[in-house]
Amino acid sequence: MHIATWNVNSVKQRLDSATAWLAERNPDVVCLQETKCVDDAFPREAFEGLGYNVATHGQKGFNGVAILSKAPFDEVTARLPGDNGDEQARFLEAVISTPGGVVRVASIYLPNGNPPDTEKYSYKIKWMDRLIDYARERMALEEPLLMAGDYNVIPAASDARNPSAWVGDALFLPQTRGRFRSLVNLGLTDAVRAASDNSDLYTFWDYQAGAWQKNNGIRIDHVLMSPQATDRFVSATIDRHVRAWEKPSDHVPVVVELAIEGT
């Protein structure tokens, strides 16, 4: 079973790339972020035509998450618990039945948080605390769980080509990295790091200043796995070639393979 995450930076602008990538990769589940459209405007038919069930949680203009799945959804829940006043569309959870068992998947678009001396950063930190609470609760279920998405967190210096440029940035501040470690320390496994210690594993390259051409990237898109998912872990791959396609997103897909029968 192949489960992917991809921040597409507008699902409408990325429709051709997304369908081409799905045809090439044929993943079973895809978590999308920054769909940037309301649910009624989501181009569901394009994905349904490729054999996917589609769950969306969007808003006007920005943010927005979705999950595509070849197997049917048993449950779909939008919004991260812990703040009923939070209107930003950044979280969607689905329970998916496969012949090999049930998998729980969350599509996560964690706030950027810049600039750090504003309420944007306090919102990020509170959101991370809510995500930690969510993960603690879900892990008690002892299910295969994948928390996949754009975390807007550079976990370590080896996750940036030029770490000194990120000192003081909301993606790399000690408090940000500390919260991410607290999350992982609940017993989750970072899929890409389970597969490799290489320092050249980036998932984002800025559109500006020739960042892609210089390979000035960062690793901020992550798949965290519960122990029951990690037991079935086979591989993790960053599809970096997609960044060289015409009209690319600034993020590329990350694909995790789990050994689950019948998929």
Added chain:
DNA sequence: ATGGCCAATATGATTGGA
């Protein structure tokens, strides 16, 4: 990490992104 970008909005300028 800014000289250089990209997407959405009732747009011809501003906001958000990372």
